[in-house]
Every structure is written in structure tokens, then in C-alpha cells.
Amino acid sequence: MAAQAPWAGRAVLDVGCGTGFHLPRFAETAASVTGVEPHPDLVAIARRRTKRLRHVQVVQGSAQSLPVPDASVDVVHARWAYFFGPGCEPGLAELDRVVRRGGTAFVIDNDPTRSTFGGWFRRAFPEVDPDEVQRFWSTRGWRRTPVDMRWSFSSRADLEAVVRIELTPDVAEEALAGHAGTEVDYAVNVWSRDF
Numbered sequence: 507m508a509a510q511a512p513w514a515g516r517a518v519l520d521v522g523c524g525t526g527f528h529l530p531r532f533a534e535t536a537a538s539v540t541g542v543e544p545h546p547d548l549v550a551i552a553r554r555r556t557k558r559l560r561h562v563q564v565v566q567g568s569a570q571s572l573p574v575p576d577a578s579v580d581v582v583h584a585r586w587a588y589f590f591g592p593g594c595e596p597g598l599a600e601l602d603r604v605v606r607r608g609g610t611a612f613v614i615d616n617d618p619t620r621s622t623f624g625g626w627f628r629r630a631f632p633e634v635d636p637d638e639v640q641r642f643w644s645t646r647g648w649r650r651t652p653v654d655m656r657w658s659f660s661s662r663a664d665l666e667a668v669v670r671i672e673l674t675p676d677v678a679e680e681a682l683a684g685h686a687g688t689e690v691d692y693a694v695n696v697w698s699r700d701f
Contacts, residue, residue: 511610516580522587526552569597591642621693
């Protein structure tokens, strides 16, 4: 992200910020950082995480109705807030409203066509058509940057807990039974668009 759209001195919006994990990193150099999260419990955690950062605010809201003014954001980070393209149109319309000219939005999502986790994901969610997802984003002017990474956990129990959250119960158990250790390779697509 930083290579495509540096956020130093700019206004950053993190859509679906969850517990605010990424907010302090943006705050290191951004002029302002706003985290938007629909779940009140996660909003509370994100606010605690960032309470000493004066130029960070966390507000409750959704991707479809962002609680920020028109043309007020330079860089948007949405990690797993817009899933798989189709159905995200209301949230993308909100990006059109809030991102200023010259700004950039990033949507980070699973890539089910690559990696061990991608194979598990395909088995758990066969209804997600990767070709349809790619068409959705590319026909709307978004660029795809594939990123390969790895999940590495300090314990097997942590890996198992995350896999069970991410996948259907039957696929999670099958995947865990056939996978040893505390790491798994993982792939995402970073979709980006300049405004």
C-alpha cells in the first residue's frame, strides 16, 4: 500500500477496522486516522488501543454508510470489509463519496486460487467464483496486486481457533487433520483504485 499511495501527512480511513490493529501504524505518519467499525465491542477495543493517539478517532458505522464527510479522505484501507465483490456496490458508492480527488482506496481480500489456505477456502465456500470476483473489480477500474504471505501462530491452539473461525466446521476439521504445525501459507489480493 505504502508504495502505491503513501499516507504520510494525509487523511486515512480504515473501513472495518475491527480491534484497531492497523490504526497505530497509520497514525505514525498520517495527518489523521479514522477507524470505522460496525460492531460496538470491537469499537470499544479499538478506542482503547488508540486512546493515546490524538489524531485517531474510532466511530461506529458501516461500509454502506460511512460516518465521514464528503471528499474528506485520501487513503482508504479495507481489509476483509468488502467480501468478494458482488454485493459490495453500496459500500463502493460510499467510497466514491468520501475519497477526495487524488486519493486511493485499497480493498484486501482472500484469493482462493492460491495457497494452502486458498484451497481450504475453495472447499468451504465453493459458491465464490474467483473469475466473477476478478471481473467485478476489474470492470470497475480496480487494479489487482497478488500478495503471498504466511500465517504463523505461537501455538497450535491459536492456529486451530482461527481456522475454525474462517472456515465451515466440516472443512476446518478436515483441513486441520491434514495439516501439521503452527503455520500456513496464505494469499490475498490487494485491489486498488485511484480517485
